[in-house]
Amino acid sequence: MIELTDVSKTYQGGVQALGTTDLSIESGKVTVLLGPSGAGKSTLLRCMNLLVTPSTGTVRVEGVPALESRKDLRHHRRRTGMVFQHHQLIPRYTALRNVLLGRLGYYSFWRSLLPFSRSDERIALESLDRVGLLDKALTRVDNLSGGMQQRVGIARALAQQPDLILADEPVASLDPASARRVMDLLRRVCQESGITLIASLHQVDLALEHADRIVGLARGRIVYDGPAAGVTDADLRLIYEGAPDDSRSDAPVRAGQDTLAAERS
Template identity: 85%
Template sequence: MIELVDVSKTYKGGVQALAPTDLSIEAGRVTVLLGPSGAGKSTLLRCMNLLVKPSTGAVRASGVSSLESRRDLRRHRRRTGMVFQHHQLIPRYTALRNVLLGRVGYHGFWRSLLPFGRADERIALEALDRVGLLDKALTRVDNLSGGMQQRVGIARALAQQPDLILADEPVASLDPATARRVMELLRRVCQESGITLVASLHQVDLALAHADRIVGLAHGQIVYDGPAADVTEDDLRVIYEGTQDESQISDQSELAEDRVAAERL
């Protein structure tokens, strides 16, 4: 669905956030980019829809001839929903109005200045219903909890009717219990709709519980790529080397294994 070929990113000052990387994302699966803060997860994720422009290499997406074309890039972004760590909502807008912003890519500039039509409103309301917030449609989002705001962000992405959702640390600002609920919701709605999900996380337990595939990053490089069920403590040590002590990694791994086992019962 998406292929990155020799993609790297160096920011101003010569800071290399991502070493030359090759990666293919399979359609219909949940892929988690796992690693500590500063490992290059967000940079890699944002290269997939060119919110971050790579310094080298190419990004290819199925169904478009070239992302160098402005028209094709717009089409790719329209079918790619984005969920952010800090929600990126407009506080004074209602939940419904925020979700309707997910429909902007389907209209030209001048049309987007006019009120949204009934068809767009129906899609937005259905998206809110899917995340359990239909009753909050007319509530300003600054009156909602952090977990609810993130669910509005997920609904906005769903309103795009995407083939792909990129979630950049979607639960990093939430408490553990809310984070679990949001990740469960995000995985479920993507699986129900056949949407490919790529999420960046640093929580090992959530990654192992919800991913089909783990891509582990450390120091801007991929150091693990394989099924979530095959991740070992040794793999986690490689990913988190120099950032967490071994006992913390072991505790996270055991917790994740317990949860996965419980979900399978």
């Protein structure tokens, strides 16, 4: 569905966030980009819809001739829902109004200045229902919990009726219980609708529990690529050995080892 060829990203000042990368993503699967903070996960994820423009290489998407024209890029982004770490909601808007923003990609600039159609409202309400928040449709999102706000963000992505959802550290700001509920929900709704899900995570236990495929990154390079069920302790050490000093704790590796031990028992 998505193919990255020789993609890299160097930011201003010569900071290379992503080394030369080749990656193909299969449709209908859950792929998790796993690694410590600063490994290049978010940069790689955002290159997939050109929210970050690669310094080198090409991104090809099934059904789109190229991503070089504004028309083709707009088409790709309309098919691609985005879930962010910090929700990116408008606090004074209701949950319904925030979800309706997911329909803007279907309109021209001038049409977007007019009220949303009843069809759009139905799609938005159905999306809220799928994440269990239909009863909060008319509640301002700044009156919702962090976990509920992230579910509103998922509903907004679903309202696009996407083929692909990119989730950039979607549970990093949540407590462990809320994080597991959000990941359970995200995987379930994507599987039910046949949506391809690519998520960046640094929580090993959640990655192994929810992913079909793990792409492990360290220092801007892919160091592991394979099924989640095949991840070993050695793979986790390879992924996390490139962590910066402030995140080289053994906790992520221990979490992965505990999960693997539970599965083997």
